[in-house]
Amino acid sequence: MVGNAAEAEDLTQEAFLQLHRKIATFRGDSAFSTWLHRLAINVVLMHLRKKGLPLMSLDEAMEPTHDDGPGRSFGAPDLSLSGSIDRLALERAVAELPAGYRLIFVLHDVEGYEHNEIAGMLDCSIGNSKSQLHKARLKLRDALRTSLQREGQQ
């Protein structure tokens, strides 16, 4: 999520400090692992907010957006990514995703969590998780196609 091992370690430490402070508020409404994951995700989101990245709270991140940013795809299939996806370009595109989309994409497509697990961690509906993931992939496709087009022009 933060793209940097040292920062990730600092955030791990902060998450455990938060855990130590808040453990008494755990009421057992959800699995402990779900509660801890949500706490850790909030630590990461707060950190990104402090860094001044365009960000939202976890709740805002999971609000369905009215931004249909990633365009629907009509017209000719002019530029296909298949077989030509560049790992660095994809990493860059993921890093540039808005935090809410990045969170869902990393949890599902990179780390392999299922939608029901993500919904539990982020306290959102399964449908919301599915639609945010889909929008994240569409945004990545737009970014990768733009990057391919730029390369083609050079």
Added chain:
Amino acid sequence: MTEDRNNRTCQEFQEHLADLIASGEDVSKNPHLQTCANCRALLADLETIAEAARQLFPIEQPKEDLWDRIELAIKKEEGSIQSE
């Protein structure tokens, strides 16, 4: 007219695509894709992205002293609370 009708069909298909993909069924067999190269390309791209994502960000092990640092930070915080 043909284009409008085709786009509407694409729109309908794409509106349901998130659910279709998440259902785990073989989306490539969807009737719309048999006649629409554009949506076939879209699906192929999304599958390529999801596939490529699995190779991203290899899991890095934290440094060995991380847990010591965390323990120290917790003790430090406990100490500062007790001294207040």
